[in-house]
Amino acid sequence: MQTVAQELVEIIERVAPMLESLATDQSLAARSDPKKWSRKEILGHLIDSACNNQQKFVRMMQQPALDFPGYRQDDWVAVQNWANADWKGMVSLWAAYNRHLAYLISTVSPDRLNNTIRIEGVGPFTLSFVMSDYVEHLKHHLRQMFPDGRVTSAFVNVYHA
Numbered sequence: 073m074q075t076v077a078q079e080l081v082e083i084i085e086r087v088a089p090m091l092e093s094l095a096t097d098q099s100l101a102a103r104s105d106p107k108k109w110s111r112k113e114i115l116g117h118l119i120d121s122a123c124n125n126q127q128k129f130v131r132m133m134q135q136p137a138l139d140f141p142g143y144r145q146d147d148w149v150a151v152q153n154w155a156n157a158d159w160k161g162m163v164s165l166w167a168a169y170n171r172h173l174a175y176l177i178s179t180v181s182p183d184r185l186n187n188t189i190r191i192e193g194v195g196p197f198t199l200s201f202v203m204s205d206y207v208e209h210l211k212h213h214l215r216q217m218f219p220d221g222r223v224t225s226a227f228v229n230v231y232h233a
């Protein structure tokens with residue numbers, strides 16, 4: 073899991089300044105389509121993903137097989153009003169949360185990695201998959217936020233890109 077943790081750290085350190093530099097971007101809260109998230113809402117979704125995945129990681133470390141609820145992603149974004157939240161605060165929360173998740177991924181006991189989760193009956197997925205997939209999901213949304221492709225230079229693990 074060291075490679076996954078290192079890639080996550082690399083992404084945080086390289087992407088956080090890129091996100092901070094968007095603070096004055098007038099189109100940050102704009103939606104290209106009423107049904108799609110703005111970049112601000114995508115970052116809110118990534119914070120929601122971080123906290124939901126912290127729950128999965130920690131609970132999966134504690135038991136061999138876990139049944140877990142899904143979460144209604146659009147509702148989470150709307151209910152928390154990410155669209156009007158403070159961007160710099162969001163970026164620092166995103167970075168801090170992900171540093172902690174990278175720490176969990178780098179220190180997880182190897183004998184827990186085959187513990188499994190079912191999410192609303194779908195699965196089972198192993199903890200090693202859930203941790204790797206967390207970073208892949210993050211990369212997917214970062215690519216959406218930086219469609220010019222410059223963000224991919226922060227992605228170490230090009231095999232999954």
Ligand code: NI
Pocket residue numbers: 117209213
């Ligand atoms: Ni997503």
